[in-house]
Amino acid sequence: MAVKEPDSFPHDRQPTVRLLAMPAHTNPSGNIFGGWIMAQMDIAGGIVALEYAGGPVVTVAVTSMEFHRPVKVGDLVSCFARIQKVGSSSITVKVQVFAQRPHDGVLQSTAVTEAVIVYVAVDESGVSRKLPERGPDFGHYW
Ligand SMILES: CC(C)(COP(=O)(O)OP(=O)(O)OC[C@H]1O[C@@H](n2cnc3c(N)ncnc32)[C@H](O)[C@@H]1OP(=O)(O)O)[C@@H](O)C(=O)NCCC(=O)NCCS
Known part of the structure; x- marks a missing residue:
């Protein structure tokens, strides 16, 4: 029986963005194009910033x-x-990306990318x- 190896995937947190890496997003070497991953990260960070700001934000x-590691077609990609x-007026957001890949009947996670x-x-x-001033209700964004 396959044993799930310990990993650094933050199982106790909800990903801000989660999606499947599709063949349309590959680069010429067959891995997922870094620009596509960067776009997902910008969206994830932008969601958190928008919620905190309570209105529009722009990436500066x-x-x-x-x-850190390549993302492959079929990987489940989660941006935290x-x-x-x-x-x-500025909000600095750390975005960490994990790829989950099926292996012997379990999902194995790898930390693939991070950005500030x-x-x-x-x-x-x-x-x-x-x-705006934010109270403790916004503590889960930290
Ligand atoms: C973002 C923008 C409105 C800021 O304008 P600005 O005149 O520099 O504004 P300010 O000088 O008031 O700075 C605003 C904040 O941004 C921060 N900031 C500005 N440039 C920054 C940079 N390069 N890196 C980090 N922070 C920066 C400032 O420190 C300030 O933070 P604070 O208010 O928390 O102290 C303007 O640069 C802009 O419109 N940029 C284009 C944004 C965009 O189109 N993004 C999409 C990219 S595809």
Whole structure:
């Protein structure tokens, strides 16, 4: 019987974005294109930032991005986004991505990518705006 190996997949957290890596997103070597993964990460970070800001946000910077392992077609891709820092109008979000791949009847997880992305809350004209004060209800974003 297959034994599930311990992994660093955060089973106690809800992924912000979860999806299946499809053949349409491959690069010429047959792995999943890094730009597609970056787009999913930006969406995941943007969701958390939008919820915290209570309104539109824009991506202003990707301050770090690391690709640890390739993502393969058929992998279940989960992006976990968590707020690292809140400024006057900016929200810094850490996004960690895990790929889960079936092996001997169990899903094996691998940490594939991580990034730190900065979002800025903007008004309807696209000008930065002050973030609202948030109480303990928003603690789960950290
Ligand atoms: C985001 C944007 C509104 C910020 O405008 P700005 O005039 O620089 O605004 P501010 O000077 O008031 O800075 C706003 C916040 O962004 C932060 N910021 C600005 N540039 C940054 C950078 N390169 N890295 C990290 N943080 C940055 C500032 O530190 C400030 O944070 P704080 O308010 O928490 O202290 C503007 O740069 C913009 O519209 N950029 C394009 C965004 C976009 O189109 N994104 C999609 C990319 S495809």
